Amino acid sequence: MPSLSHDAFDLHSADQVPDSYSWPSSFLHDHPVSAPDAVDSIPVIDISSPSAASLVGAACRSFGVFYATGHGVPSDLLRDVEAQARRLFSLPLHRKLLAARLPGFLSGYGRPPLSSFFPKLMWSEGFTLAGDPLDVSGNIWSHDHSLFCEVMEKYKRWMKRVAEKLLNLMLHSMGLDDEMTDRAGFMKEMILAVDALQLNSYPPCPEPEKAMGMAPHTDSGLLTVLHQNGGARGLQILRGENVSGTARWVAVPPLAGALVIHVGDLLQILSNGRFRSVRHRAVVNAAEHRISVAYIIGPPGHVKVGPIRRLIKAGQSPMYRSVTWPEYLAIRARLFDKAIQCVELPAK
């Protein structure tokens, strides 16, 4: 067993799971895990097709997640972003720690914020790139960072395009045309959207049945576009959470060329609860080193997100009060998955 403290424990050299990473079985097996069947099959949607808006709307209402094909992101860029993430993660721990996230900062290497809400540590490492990728990679590679930065910046530009397209489809699916959404000022504001790339690495785990890669959570932004590498499974979503006794974890295996789209909490608020943010987690395996790259997008910091007025029928009241993303992140930092309840308004 390596003698490093668990704050700097190198997952790659572990031959067993230390107690600090060993999750209670009641937590790991809180719900059964099922392979997708006809009812649980995660929708696969060609977002370039004329019927995309209604399919996207149905998927966001019923699953909170879907696979997007026809997104236009070049396949070599998907390969490059994964290769650059892998290159970064394969550095020795002491090099990665040169970019350790500092208190009060979003970007950097370390455990994602949700980690502090769980008593055990997750079998993963992560880099958050919230602004210029150089802020992180420049601390690690003094000379060799340019290819990494080029790929990450190009990828972020593509992701923003995909996210805008998806947001438009989602708003259209709720009967809001361009004019209405522009009048609400929302899509115009999204030109200045705030976004982040979360690079996740799940090293092979000697005892995968004891460990958790990424603990269950919803994403806080509007939506997340997730790229997972081809071979390795890990992502699972919770289905049937609101119907007592039917909750189950459903695997979302990698699908060649497809991106996984998650509805985030702010989209649940914006849609007045029509869309549900999806609870998800990542499990680990003994054989493969899994990499995922999550692109998280939200409105600029000053924009208040509340239910779109057009979506509130006569006589009804909004389900949520308006919040900015930073306000919502601050609530999450206190209450984690109870944050959405904290912005709920009492029904009139």
Ligand SMILES: C=C1C[C@]23C[C@@]1(O)CC[C@H]2[C@@]12CCC[C@@](C)(C(=O)O1)[C@H]2[C@@H]3C(=O)O
């Ligand atoms: C913009 C952000 C969303 C995020 C918190 C963060 O400040 C940067 C990391 C993001 C992430 C990625 C892993 C899961 C998650 C819940 C976490 O702890 O860190 C999300 C956060 C989120 O969606 O709130």
Ligand SMILES: O=C(O)CCC(=O)C(=O)O
């Ligand atoms: O690795 C995954 O599949 C999940 C990652 C995730 O949930 C996140 O980065 O928010």
Ligand SMILES: [Fe+2]
């Ligand atoms: Fe997530």
